[in-house]
Amino acid sequence: MIHYNLRCSADHGFDGWFNDSASFDKQAKRGLVECPVCGDTKVERALMTPAVSTSRAVAPVEPVPEAKAEVLPPAVPAMAGGGRLPAQMIAMLQKLRAEVEKNCDYVGPELAEEARKIHRGEAEERAIYGETTRDEAEALAEEGIELRQIPWVPRADG
């Protein structure tokens, strides 16, 4: 749908919704678009109303020339395809890994067990890291223990 601001030959402003610019042209030519003030059918488009609904901005079905400003692709910072990470991001993740290694105890595959112990007060409270399965992580979450998953990249020094 397109929203048009319209203007009759007597300069009355009004507006209307149309499927697309072609359907407006067709209706206007047949005299089906008339001014609500004076009934004039010599109607022309005034300027477009900018940006209306988000769904339209996200999924432009049929880009209309007049609506170019509205159909820009949404700025979604998504990574597509699972290809290689940009070098900048790898560097960032390497830094993150180094921080984790420096500040947390490595408990390896005992991660879930150790997290439970800490949660129950049976082990010293500290930050730990290690490996676990998705199922275990979900089970932990149900017990109120949140794990944070971070993308693990090879170290900067190999």
Ligand SMILES: [Zn+2]
């Ligand atoms: Zn009019």
